[in-house]
Amino acid sequence: MGIPNVDKPYKHRFTCRVIYGDTDNMGMAYHANYFRWFEMGRTEMFRALGLPYREIESRGVFLPVSECQCKFLSSARYDDRITIETSIDPGMRAGVRFNYVIYRADDDTPLAAGYTKHACVDPQGRVVRPPKFLKKCIEQTI
Amino acid sequence: MGIPNVDKPYKHRFTCRVIYGDTDNMGMAYHANYFRWFEMGRTEMFRALGLPYREIESRGVFLPVSECQCKFLSSARYDDRITIETSIDPGMRAGVRFNYVIYRADDDTPLAAGYTKHACVDPQGRVVRPPKFLKKCIEQTI
Amino acid sequence: MGIPNVDKPYKHRFTCRVIYGDTDNMGMAYHANYFRWFEMGRTEMFRALGLPYREIESRGVFLPVSECQCKFLSSARYDDRITIETSIDPGMRAGVRFNYVIYRADDDTPLAAGYTKHACVDPQGRVVRPPKFLKKCIEQTI
Amino acid sequence: MGIPNVDKPYKHRFTCRVIYGDTDNMGMAYHANYFRWFEMGRTEMFRALGLPYREIESRGVFLPVSECQCKFLSSARYDDRITIETSIDPGMRAGVRFNYVIYRADDDTPLAAGYTKHACVDPQGRVVRPPKFLKKCIEQTI
Numbered sequence: 001m002g003i004p005n006v007d008k009p010y011k012h013r014f015t016c017r018v019i020y021g022d023t024d025n026m027g028m029a030y031h032a033n034y035f036r037w038f039e040m041g042r043t044e045m046f047r048a049l050g051l052p053y054r055e056i057e058s059r060g061v062f063l064p065v066s067e068c069q070c071k072f073l074s075s076a077r078y079d080d081r082i083t084i085e086t087s088i089d090p091g092m093r094a095g096v097r098f099n100y101v102i103y104r105a106d107d108d109t110p111l112a113a114g115y116t117k118h119a120c121v122d123p124q125g126r127v128v129r130p131p132k133f134l135k136k137c138i139e140q141t142i
Numbered sequence: 143m144g145i146p147n148v149d150k151p152y153k154h155r156f157t158c159r160v161i162y163g164d165t166d167n168m169g170m171a172y173h174a175n176y177f178r179w180f181e182m183g184r185t186e187m188f189r190a191l192g193l194p195y196r197e198i199e200s201r202g203v204f205l206p207v208s209e210c211q212c213k214f215l216s217s218a219r220y221d222d223r224i225t226i227e228t229s230i231d232p233g234m235r236a237g238v239r240f241n242y243v244i245y246r247a248d249d250d251t252p253l254a255a256g257y258t259k260h261a262c263v264d265p266q267g268r269v270v271r272p273p274k275f276l277k278k279c280i281e282q283t284i
Numbered sequence: 285m286g287i288p289n290v291d292k293p294y295k296h297r298f299t300c301r302v303i304y305g306d307t308d309n310m311g312m313a314y315h316a317n318y319f320r321w322f323e324m325g326r327t328e329m330f331r332a333l334g335l336p337y338r339e340i341e342s343r344g345v346f347l348p349v350s351e352c353q354c355k356f357l358s359s360a361r362y363d364d365r366i367t368i369e370t371s372i373d374p375g376m377r378a379g380v381r382f383n384y385v386i387y388r389a390d391d392d393t394p395l396a397a398g399y400t401k402h403a404c405v406d407p408q409g410r411v412v413r414p415p416k417f418l419k420k421c422i423e424q425t426i
Numbered sequence: 427m428g429i430p431n432v433d434k435p436y437k438h439r440f441t442c443r444v445i446y447g448d449t450d451n452m453g454m455a456y457h458a459n460y461f462r463w464f465e466m467g468r469t470e471m472f473r474a475l476g477l478p479y480r481e482i483e484s485r486g487v488f489l490p491v492s493e494c495q496c497k498f499l500s501s502a503r504y505d506d507r508i509t510i511e512t513s514i515d516p517g518m519r520a521g522v523r524f525n526y527v528i529y530r531a532d533d534d535t536p537l538a539a540g541y542t543k544h545a546c547v548d549p550q551g552r553v554v555r556p557p558k559f560l561k562k563c564i565e566q567t568i
Contacts (some may be wrong), residue, residue: 009390009455017466021167021174021461021465024162024165025162026346029165031319032316032323035447036445053505054504062310064310064312065356066355067354069352070352072348072349072350072351072352075409078480168490174461174465177457177461178303178458181305181458185301207498209495210457211496212493213352213493214490221327259526282517303457305450305456309450310446314446314447353485
């Protein structure tokens with residue numbers, strides 16, 4: 001586990017495509033789908049940090065979303081390549097907060113910016129303190 | 143449990159709306175979403191038969207989809223009221239097969255027709271024979 | 285058009301079910317899907333006010349989501365009946381803001397609370413002032 | 427446009443991950459989501475053939491899904507890497523039919539197999555013969 005010496009805060013980038021199933025009647029990506037892309041962003045960030053989210057769960061720690069927000073700046077359209085830039089918010093005490101900016105990859109136009117907050121819970125759903133292995137993983141990014 | 147004497151085969155009808163989140167760039171409902179409506183149809187049919195699917199699961203029986211198909215006849219569009227007509231196929235030996243027709247509710251235009259086949263599995267995912275309580279529920283419709 | 289004399293602010297209620305397709309691996313509704321329910325809430329509120337959103341669009345006015353947020357208080361689970369309570373925020377100057385609370389219908393447990401902000405745009409996507417017919421519709425609720 | 431001399435029929439492969447938002451209460455990918463993956467498969471195949479679907483539409487040709495089917499062989503689970511293998515069916519006269527097999531990428535277990543049939547329509551939604559540029563693109567694969 002561990003990312004090499006990188007500029008802090010660490011910003012992870014992941015790129016994917018807008019598919020037909022993501023779009024709506026107005027010809028743009030349906031707003032709820034940005035939260036799917038946020039999920040892809042944080043999942044791939046965890047993987048890049050050497051700690052896949054699946055492994056976090058297998059150690060008995062779950063990170064359900066407790067709050068999420070997104071501001072829409074410009075429209076993502078069908079077949080656009082989008083880049084999800086994910087970083088971990090240094091200000092959170094309990095739980096974890098991820099910040100995201102989504103860009104159109106071809107011209108770097110920012111399309112959306114938002115965050116997700118996550119509680120740390122055990123398999124019974126009780127809120128717990130973030131375990132050491134998770135804190136260590138997070139701290140290397142901020 | 144039990145539906146009163148009705149014409150056989152029993153056809154259950156459930157109505158809902160096409161939302162923006164269901165539509166796509168072409169201005170019609172995205173094809174994958176019809177399978178969500180099929181799910182609503184069979185779930186509400188089970189409930190109408192006095193055996194909510196949640197109860198089937200609580201008795202240790204699961205009905206994962208093993209095959210599904212849909213033919214698209216005409217477009218469901220934003221805010222259309224659609225009626226899902228669900229019936230149980232009398233021909234299945236193992237598992238259960240549901241047949242569906244989706245109509246535009248306002249003018250009864252058929253929009254799509256399809257089916258889902260379901261295996262009967264136990265909590266470990268092993269295929270089992272449909273238990274008596276499920277067979278009894280199904281047989282009253284066909 | 286017009287709702288009878290009701291307590292202000294007007295709170296619209298709409299009830300639906302959590303389907304399998306809404307849930308995720310954790311056994312609860314996937315967070316992004318709450319924004320689909322928010323959409324159902326505001327759409328049915330507009331309809332109840334005598335101004336279906338489809339009609340707003342047919343008059344050349346679109347209300348894309350410019351910002352959305354949701355706080356998750358308790359889990360919506362498979363087959364739960366949920367009630368979406370929608371109201372229009374009196375504080376907005378430009379555009380429209382809807383506030384939502386989602387309850388588990390059976391015991392009135394609040395599950396989530398959030399909002400969506402909407403710009404008012406013309407068919408070319410340019411921001412415009414809310415037209416009179418829309419303001420009139422909104423003002424009767426607040 | 428043009429793929430180099432390859433074994434016929436041409437089979438295109440595209441890999442992605444199963445996200446939380448794709449899974450359901452049973453801990454596996456919700457069946458309707460396989461049709462999103464089928465879409466990714468055919469879209470990336472068209473792109474690999476030098477004819478992005480977006481370009482097909484910009485030439486006034488649309489390929490709405492007229493029928494789709496999927497058989498589920500084994501479960502795709504959270505965070506699985508899946509490979510979508512797409513090929514064009516040589517048997518279709520009018521329209522286009524794509525065949526798909528989805529594998530778990532890590533051990534090549536086949537998870538699902540299915541197809542989608544597509545009508546060829548003009549911007550007014552009328553069925554038309556596949557234009558030359560589309561036929562040429564398709565024929566190089568079969």
